[in-house]
Amino acid sequence: MSAPTNGTAATDGETILDVKNLEVLFPIRRGFLIERTTGHVRAVDNVSFNIKPGETLGLVGESGCGKTTTGRAVLQLQKPTGGHVYFKGQDLTTASGDDLRHLRQKMQIVFQDPFASLDPRMTVGSIIGEPLEIHGHMSAKEREEKVRELLRIVGLNPYFVNRYPHEFSGGQRQRIGVARALVLDPEFIVCDEPVSALDVSIQAQLINLLEELQDRFGLTYLFIAHDLAVVRHISNRVAVMYVGKMVELADRNSLYEMPLHPYTKALLSAVPVPDPKIEKKRQRIIMQGDVPNPANPPSGCRFHTRCPYAKPDCSETEPPLEEVQPGHYVACFYWKDILERAPNPLAVAS
């Protein structure tokens, strides 16, 4: 890929994570015995961003937009097919296995599904303690003490250490997942839809826990979610992805108060608001059609097939992600015109 580096390379201060032109292609294979690659799913296509220490970057988009793959590729759980990921200055994409294992202590992940991400045959103690065993710098006794301490930190009774995952509710299991991510004292955690499997009253408990842990341990989060309200609450900056591309990146308030990309506008206008008076007055942008197939993405701007403002050249040239206001990046040729015609999808005439 010779696309221009239009990412958000560090301009002010240091960054903990720098992602440059990240690309993940999944081959589509056809044939039996003699397999051949007939194409690629462009799951993540030339995505660049950075995260500052102590910050939470929200990553939103609809299913299949590549947000989870981005998170996994950042941690090298999925080998990127192109681009670079720098963690504290070190390029993870070229790091050796040993180096990577060492660096992984500082980068952890909390998975979406609290039922599938915990081994049902392991006790809570061994689930949380396993990373300590692998990176082996503690005696069994110290390990157990550490596990108990972590259970306390995530709001569970240390007495639960010998229980099995099935004895816990979804919210409690997600706390166990958080404890496992914390056990090696990481600096950076990818939270991949950590609350979407939970009930609303339990979601708030977990969101507050993640925030408390961030304050207490100075953690940096990449917070992947499809719930735009949760992301608004927890993030400092928010990135929006659409069919493998990053289409907008801005600090939280500008993104929600003055979104510039027509996809972000449509996304925000689609979220129902728990207030019937506002709901009645809102002007919804109802997008036509479905998300395009990432194996065969539309030419030019990938959003042009569903964009209510698309012009002929949108289907020919791909708009680069450009900084149009300080810290506000958008990949749309006509964001200015659109801003005049359709200001804020969340504003309601009072």
Add this chain to the structure above:
Amino acid sequence: MRSSEALLEIRNLRTEFPTREGIVHAVNGVTFKVMPGEAVGLVGESGCGKSITALSTINLVPNPGRIVEGEVLFDGQDLLKLTNDQIRKIRGNDVSMIFQDPMTSLNPVLTILQQLTEPLLLHKGMDMAAAEKRSVELMEMVEIPAAQARIRDYPHQFSGGMRQRVMIAMSLACQPKLGICDEPTTALDVTIQAQILDLLNRLRHDLDMAIIMITHDLGIVAGLCDRINVMYAGYIIERADAEELFANPQHPYTLGLLRSIPRVDQARQTKLVPIEGFPPDLVKIGGSCPFQPRCVYAVDKCVQQNPQLMRVGEDHSVACWVDVYGGGIRE
């Protein structure tokens, strides 16, 4: 009397599931009405009994569940007293259901045509040619592009949103008076959800169909419903006109829910206020208010006696002893 006009009236419905651990009290004396053309929301978290209430309505409680008490009057007729043959004439005909998961609710080995025509052949006695014509019309009504060309496709050839449109088309086939929607958009992306909700809202006005909307999402009922029932542990704990409920929530659980969800249209003010603790074990409830162990307003009376729904305003009832705004105790 309003009650005489109600399309659906559920009275004191109780549904239980006998299990090895004891009897799970899934629905505990639920009473509510649906007027013709009205959209009524049943809101609550998983395990609150909202889906079982809906399934009980059309006598489709999964094994080993059983309806132990109550009446479900639809057009004046108690659906729970009907024989299997009689209720089959109502299901999919006057009362239809739209389920959560469009991937598993459609039969993968039958074409869309075969599935869409089934209720028409069965309930309306149409011949195949008429049923096919009507099926194409239904597909167009739910805005599936190239309906004629796609009607012989199989479910896997459609996207999630399109499959949910097929489900809606199927449920509309016999022009039902009541559509029960059980989390119809939970499996869908937010932009597709907006399309489906928009479609449901339009169809209900065009076809004058009443809707029971079952969801955990307070935003969805705010946009769609006229009246809302909030459920907790198998009880309706608050019921009000939609605007009234959001403007003036009375039950500590409803208040807690509204405080614990971040809103996309509001800048962050403070930390979220979660409801501490967990929902109760449905084997062990009864006697005291089911929300009392998690409730910050609880008083002694809440432990001694489980409150029934009490009127607190026009079209607003709440099952709580404590007046959370005034501070008094209700009698």
